Amino acid sequence: MGSLKHADAHSSSDAGFLATRVDELVNWGRKNSLWPMPLGLSCCGIELMAMIGPKFDISRFGAEAARFSPRQCDLMIVAGTLTWKMAEAARTIYDQMPDPKWVIAMGVCSSSGGMYDSYSVVQGVDMILPVDLYVPGCPPRPDAVIDAILKLQKKIERESPIKNLMAGTVVGEYDEGTQRFVRAPNQAVPTTSSHEVLAPGEYEKR
């Protein structure tokens, strides 16, 4: 399977055979039991419900256990228009989710602000959260979000949690040795006005 191929590619680096194999097992477990946090903020939430319901049935992909407590979730699906007033709540929910965690921005509203080029709407949730996958559409069909979950599973396959643990790599940082992000990079682009994009860390310097 795909995961085996990746494991072989990784084993050429320093990490031992055992770590790569255990990684594979851990990733297999993680990717097939994603527990979504359904952050349904507006109309996209309806499609999210359809996706969880019997017709589209994401339990086929092991992600049907939607929990309304962030403590039990590891996949945040931001479905809908995030306003600046709601942003604090969304960030709090994200912080309350235990690691490892992933974020899907569902719909153009959460990906980029969408049609709400407005003073009240966050112009993309990546301003406040690290996003793993963006799903276009207004709203995206449930199939598109299922596709995103499958892509996310592929992404999880490529992570190396145990290897990082043994190597002492801090999770969530850029690994100089392998030249790639150990976990999803934080693509947050803090801004001072809605369209002025600053590099990460720039905002704090002001």
Add this chain to the structure above:
Amino acid sequence: MSTIERIQAGLEGVTFKVVPSREGMTTIEVSITDAKETIRRLRDACGFETNTFVTAVDRHPREPRYELAWQFLSYRHNDRVRVHAAVRGDAPAAPTIIDLFPGAAYSERECFDMFGIVFEGHAGLKRLLMPEDYDHFPLRKDFPHQGIEPDRLYREWDRRRRERSPIAEESES
């Protein structure tokens, strides 16, 4: 008796002007000082027992800048009336009507939130939709539609959050 005749009879002694409205609704214009008395008479003498909304129009840069609009509905006569009053742009203020129509409280709060018009006598006049610390009045015509530092309050909250918990800082990717 037509709507306008009923209003003319009820508003005996108040100066008001009947103005044309595009969609054909009966619309009268009064001065802001007479507005409260007009509305009281509309309720007591003309049978308009429901307030539909209180809102405003920003005529920037014309002066007087705001045009306040109240709309009332009469169930008994099945008709509506709209009352307009001009409000000056510097320190805009208007009398509250929540003692006549308690249901107008939320409309007035929204109008204050969006235009910054202060309804004098309103007991709980605070923002309805925008965060309470917000600095601007978004429906004013001189407010840019993308906002002025729309993320300021979030960033301030974020800074406080990081100061409160150093762990949050560490777990930042």
